[in-house]
Amino acid sequence: MPDPTYVRNAFARIADRYVLTNHVLSMGMDFWWRHVVTKRIKLLKPKTLMDVASGTGDLALKIQDEIPDCEVTATDFCKEMLDHASSRGVRKTLVADALDLPFPDDGFDVVTVAFGLRNMADYPLALKEMRRVLKPGGSLFILDFSLPPQPFCAPYRLYLHHVLPKLAGLLTGQKDAYEYLGGSIERFPSGDAMIALLSETGFADGTSTPLTFGVVSVYGAVKA
Numbered sequence: 080m081p082d083p084t085y086v087r088n089a090f091a092r093i094a095d096r097y098v099l100t101n102h103v104l105s106m107g108m109d110f111w112w113r114h115v116v117t118k119r120i121k122l123l124k125p126k127t128l129m130d131v132a133s134g135t136g137d138l139a140l141k142i143q144d145e146i147p148d149c150e151v152t153a154t155d156f157c158k159e160m161l162d163h164a165s166s167r168g169v170r171k172t173l174v175a176d177a178l179d180l181p182f183p184d185d186g187f188d189v190v191t192v193a194f195g196l197r198n199m200a201d202y203p204l205a206l207k208e209m210r211r212v213l214k215p216g217g218s219l220f221i222l223d224f225s226l227p228p229q230p231f232c233a234p235y236r237l238y239l240h241h242v243l244p245k246l247a248g249l250l251t252g253q254k255d256a257y258e259y260l261g262g263s264i265e266r267f268p269s270g271d272a273m274i275a276l277l278s279e280t281g282f283a284d285g286t287s288t289p290l291t292f293g294v295v296s297v298y299g300a301v302k303a
Contacts, residue, residue, distance in 0.1 A: 082200070083156070083199075083200045084260075085259075086198045087156060087157050087165075091223050092101075092251075092253045093251045093253050093257075095163075096250055096251040096252075097134065097160065097163070097251075097298045098135050098137065098163070098167075099250065100139070100247055100250045100251055103246070103250060104243060104246065104247060108290075108291050108295075109137070110220070111168040112193075112222055112290055112291070112295055112297075113137060113138050113141045113193070113222070114141070115203065115288075115290060115297060116138065116160045116191065116193070116220050116222050116224050116297055117138075117141050117142050117145050117146070117157055119220065119297075120191070120218075120220060121144060121145055121146055123188065123189060123218055124146075124148075125146070125149050125187075125188035125189040125218075126148065126149060126150065126188055127149065127150050127152075127186065127187045127188050127189075128142060128146075128149050128151050128152070128187060128188060128189040128190070128191065128299075129151075129152045129153075129154060129180075129182070129187045129189075129190050129191070129212065130142070130151060130152070130153045130154070130190075130192070130193070131154055131155075131177045131180075131190060131192040131195060131196075131205075131209060132154070132155055132156075132164075132177055132192050132193070132194075132195020132196070132198065132199070132270075133153035133154060133155045133160075133161065133164055133169070133172070133189065133193075133195075134155055134157070134160045134164065134194075134195070135160055135162075135163040135164050135165065135167065136153050136164025136165075136167055136168075136169040136172075137193070138191060138193040138222070139151050139153040139164060139169045140164075140167060140168060140169055141173075142167075142191070143169065143170065143255070149170065149188075149189075151169070151170070151171060152171045152172075152173065152187075153169045153171065153173070153174070154172070154173050154174070154175040154177070154180070155172075155174065155195075156174065156175065156176045156177065157174075158174050161173075161174055177192070177195070177199055177205045177208060177209075177266065178199065178200065178201060178204050178205055178208060178210075179208065180208050180211070180212055181187060182212045183212070184211055184212065185212070185213070185214045185215060186212050186213075186214070187212055187213055187214060187217060188214055188217050188218070188219075189213075189217060189220065190212065190213055190215075190217070190219050190220075191219075191220045191221075191222070192205075192209065192219075192221050192222070192223075193218075193221075193222040193223070194222065194223055194224065195223075196221055196223055196267075197223050197224065197263050197264065197267045198263065202268070202276060203276065203279065203280050204227075206219075206276065206277065206280040206281075206282070207280050207281065210280060210281045210302050213302040214302070215219060215302055216301055216302060217301065217302045218299065218300070218301050218302075219282060219299070219300050219301070219302070220297065220298070220299050221273070221297070221298040222266065222295065222296075222297050222298075223269075223289075223295065223296065223298075224264045224267065224294065224295055224296075225264075225267070225269035225270065225289065225293055225294065226264065226265070226269060226293070226294075227289070227292045227293030227294050228293055229294045231293065231294075235292075235294060236261075238249045239260070239261045239264060240261040243257060243261070244257045244258065244260070244261070245259045247260075269287075269296055270287050270289075270296065271287070273285075273287060273296070273298050274286075274287055274298070277298065277300045281302070281303055282300035282301065282302065282303060283300065283301055283302075283303035284299075284300060284301050285298065285299070285300040286298065286299045286300070
């Protein structure tokens, strides 16, 4: 599991260039990935939503703009990242650790986490916390990297481990902050493994949807 101190410091160092770097490294596909998640959430007509590990607020902003009747709360344990979210227009932000969320039980209609669960020190504990703050029957959406099937896996791994860190280093001046990325994606449960983890942590009706040849996946589940 990732070291939380290293992760927090790494994100603090790249916060100023994080948004641009994500757009470049994903070749602009990150806009589409967030659109897919937001479209699904919109169908649920939530009144309250928490975006965990919100970072610079990309997903929170998208949801806030597309579902204006929903109160969006963006949380992250890295203040530097969350400061950018606030400056970009996220109305409600709170510095908080996803492993110990400062919210009462059963408070949110929807919880989202985009490219954040993979960086947490304890996946099951984080999922249990997200479940705790969801209302009964509330929905969880996870958007994160996954490994695509062959024949796409081999060239993707080449990009992930050799091209991406160098390109990110040029864009941010912090190459080491991205060198752990490939390993974290390799270790992160995806597909059926994520569905099983969701079931083990108290969620039901788990779904897995690969996007862009499987380099990312959207997972959905409800609080059982």
